[in-house]
Amino acid sequence: MSTTRPPIDSPAIRRLTTVLGPGHTFGSVTDKISSIVLTRPTSFGWFVGFAMAFGFTALMTIAIGWLFIKGVGIWGIDIPVGWGFAIVNFVWWIGIGHAGTLISAILFLLNQKWRTSINRFAEAMTLFAVACAGIFPLIHTGRPWMAFYMFPYPSTMGLWPQFRSPLIWDVFAVSTYGTVSLLFWFVGLIPDLATLRDHATTKAKQIIYGMLAMGWRGSVRHWHRYQSAYLLLAGLATPLVLSVHTIVSFDFAIAIVPGWHTTIFPPYFVAGAIYSGFAMVLSIAIPLRKAYGLEDFITLRHLDNMAKVMLATGLIVAYGYFFEFFMSVYSGNKFDVFLVNQRLHGPYSHFYYALILCNILLPQSLWSYKLRHNVPFLFFMSIIVNTGMWLERFVIVVISLTRDFTPSAWGRYQPTFWDWATFTGTIGFFIMLLFLFVRVLPAISIAEMRELVAETSEES
Amino acid sequence: MAQIFHRSTNFISRFSVFSFIFMMGFAVLAVLAAARSPYLTRQNITRQQPIQFSHKHHVGDDGIDCRYCHTSVETSAFAGIPPTKTCMNCHSVLFSNAGYLEPIRESYRTDKSIEWVKIHRLADFVYFNHSIHVNKGVGCSTCHGRVDEMPLVFQANTLLMQWCVECHRNPAPNLRPMDKVYAMDWTPTPDQEELGKKFMKERNIRTTAELTSCSTCHR
Numbered sequence: 001m002s003t004t005r006p007p008i009d010s011p012a013i014r015r016l017t018t019v020l021g022p023g024h025t026f027g028s029v030t031d032k033i034s035s036i037v038l039t040r041p042t043s044f045g046w047f048v049g050f051a052m053a054f055g056f057t058a059l060m061t062i063a064i065g066w067l068f069i070k071g072v073g074i075w076g077i078d079i080p081v082g083w084g085f086a087i088v089n090f091v092w093w094i095g096i097g098h099a100g101t102l103i104s105a106i107l108f109l110l111n112q113k114w115r116t117s118i119n120r121f122a123e124a125m126t127l128f129a130v131a132c133a134g135i136f137p138l139i140h141t142g143r144p145w146m147a148f149y150m151f152p153y154p155s156t157m158g159l160w161p162q163f164r165s166p167l168i169w170d171v172f173a174v175s176t177y178g179t180v181s182l183l184f185w186f187v188g189l190i191p192d193l194a195t196l197r198d199h200a201t202t203k204a205k206q207i208i209y210g211m212l213a214m215g216w217r218g219s220v221r222h223w224h225r226y227q228s229a230y231l232l233l234a235g236l237a238t239p240l241v242l243s244v245h246t247i248v249s250f251d252f253a254i255a256i257v258p259g260w261h262t263t264i265f266p267p268y269f270v271a272g273a274i275y276s277g278f279a280m281v282l283s284i285a286i287p288l289r290k291a292y293g294l295e296d297f298i299t300l301r302h303l304d305n306m307a308k309v310m311l312a313t314g315l316i317v318a319y320g321y322f323f324e325f326f327m328s329v330y331s332g333n334k335f336d337v338f339l340v341n342q343r344l345h346g347p348y349s350h351f352y353y354a355l356i357l358c359n360i361l362l363p364q365s366l367w368s369y370k371l372r373h374n375v376p377f378l379f380f381m382s383i384i385v386n387t388g389m390w391l392e393r394f395v396i397v398v399i400s401l402t403r404d405f406t407p408s409a410w411g412r413y414q415p416t417f418w419d420w421a422t423f424t425g426t427i428g429f430f431i432m433l434l435f436l437f438v439r440v441l442p443a444i445s446i447a448e449m450r451e452l453v454a455e456t457s458e459e460s
Numbered sequence: 461m462a463q464i465f466h467r468s469t470n471f472i473s474r475f476s477v478f479s480f481i482f483m484m485g486f487a488v489l490a491v492l493a494a495a496r497s498p499y500l501t502r503q504n505i506t507r508q509q510p511i512q513f514s515h516k517h518h519v520g521d522d523g524i525d526c527r528y529c530h531t532s533v534e535t536s537a538f539a540g541i542p543p544t545k546t547c548m549n550c551h552s553v554l555f556s557n558a559g560y561l562e563p564i565r566e567s568y569r570t571d572k573s574i575e576w577v578k579i580h581r582l583a584d585f586v587y588f589n590h591s592i593h594v595n596k597g598v599g600c601s602t603c604h605g606r607v608d609e610m611p612l613v614f615q616a617n618t619l620l621m622q623w624c625v626e627c628h629r630n631p632a633p634n635l636r637p638m639d640k641v642y643a644m645d646w647t648p649t650p651d652q653e654e655l656g657k658k659f660m661k662e663r664n665i666r667t668t669a670e671l672t673s674c675s676t677c678h679r
Binding site for chain 2 (some may be wrong): 155206
């Protein structure tokens with residue numbers, strides 16, 4: 001131990017590492033968070049942002065409507081690339097959701113106090129990302145109105161779904177994930193909904209929040225049951241952080257296509273999911289704390305921690321890239337070696353270099369303490385990582401499919417306007433849901449922040 | 461502070477939570493039941509035909525063989541609807557002045573087909589072949605029921621895919637001796653289990669995997 005370093009719990013260190021700004025009481029925390037929903041007038045900026053997001057949502061609706069009329073031929077997919085944007089976007093969105101579950105479940109079980117002020121909107125982000133993700137496998141089936149065939153119900157066909165197909169595994173993984181995330185989010189919201197009910201300014205708000213609060217009175221018995229339910233749900237959600245993206249990776253890994261058929265896919269997909277998820281949490285947290293003046297609640301400590309998680313998971317992803325490469329070359333399998341060549345020198349190699357730049361090289365800047373505390377830079381970095389993770393899925397899908405075993409079956413992939421419309425449309429949809437969420441529900445857990453006030457005041 | 465909700469809300473909310481579960485369950489059951497109901501499968505529903513033709517009379521009372529009218533059943537996918545000439549083989553002599561046979565005579569005179577109403581309607585995406593079934597020993601009445609007891613023909617079975625695959629998974633119980641294929645009153649004998657196995661072998665009936673492969677029926 002170096003003697004020049006200040007002891008870990010000195011006031012100087014604590015001020016830097018605080019998870020809650022100084023001087024907050026139960027009342028001030030409650031007022032600050034609930035006022036965003038209840039009393040503050042809706043700002044002009046909110047309307048502008050909402051209108052833009054709504055415009056993109058409308059674009060998505062049009063794109064999907066046109067798809068239902070014309071069929072998947074309006075997309076750039078063809079043989080050999082039969083998957084294209086739909087699967088790229090599906091994997092990207094479902095990955096983004098993972099950070100929310102990690103923050104709310106795993107960090108809860110590990111008793112990490114810094115999760116408190118970010119878990120609520122991270123969980124909301126998970127739900128909205130799962131909603132966006134769910135759109136793609138549904139609409140890529142060609143006949144989405146037959147999508148219920150994928151559920152195992154006693155059909156008049158005397159058949160069950162093909163349980164050996166990863167598409168069916170996806171159905172189970174994603175629907176379980178969606179359900180557990182929704183329950184977890186809603187159970188966490190109940191005490192806050194009661195707070196909103198009690199602070200409501202109009203009769204209508206009182207009734208709506210009152211119904212959603214399901215008769216919460218804050219009695220000791222309520223809290224007791226609430227805490228066991230929350231703990232159980234956290235336990236249920238924890239394995240999902242690992243299992244959902246593992247199963248998504250099986251979509252690729254159980255196929256024999258070069259570049260997909262590797263055992264490293266599950267762990268590296270999970271790491272990538274958390275990587276992009278934390279990037280998205282940062283992309284949301286930074287504008288949110290700025291717009292509503294929540295710097296006391298979402299402190300630099302939070303941003304710093306999230307940047308560190310990004311750095312760590314980014315390194316795991318880099319490890320995955322390296323071993324994908326190494327095993328291809330080391331195995332000597334000519335198709336795998338050829339794939340490596342395609343990534344480095346093929347027609348889509350610039351996507352691969354962009355991916356390496358976004359996911360591996362640029363994030364190394366997060367080693368710097370100064371840059372981790374530079375908020376605009378972090379925001380920039382989070383966008384970079386999100387872009388990089390999208391590119392990763394693009395590279396996996398497109399480079400492997402355009403040039404596989406038989407040169408006569410090679411082809412190219414070119415997304416069309418409708419591909420882009422659907423993709424940007426889901427981004428708009430996601431942002432629109434976030435705007436609505438911030439406006440009608442507490443973006444930060446009031447109840448847990450009050451607990452945090454109690455704990456930090458005990459310490460001081 | 462005044463209460464927002466009346467006391468009764470406690471009961472209403474609990475009741476609605478539980479009843480929601482039951483209602484959802486009931487809705488699912490209702491859809492599943494509807495898909496199997498005669499309303500959608502057309503099972504057991506008779507339809508008005510252009511002529512008062514009774515299968516019961518011709519098959520049951522007169523004992524005319526199925527193949528007399530449905531001539532292509534052994535050689536083609538389609539069993540065949542008889543031309544008016546087949547009717548006239550007998551009815552140029554028998555009941556030649558009966559009023560209710562006038563449409564037949566008119567059809568014969570004008571050379572315009574009688575438009576029979578189709579009872580057994582399979583979906584367009586199903587490839588069904590009559591000849592393979594009768595030649596491997598699946599009798600008419602197995603699928604069409606006791607036509608000799610039907611004054612007006614109706615669909616005796618659901619024709620749902622689950623009904624098809626039930627037999628394709630295990631055809632042996634429905635295989636008859638070849639001379640019983642057109643018998644309306646055939647019922648399995650106690651030794652059907654052995655006979656079925658024997659027929660499976662003798663007639664080179666394909667494996668369950670082949671019989672239930674998608675492209676066997678959806679080509």
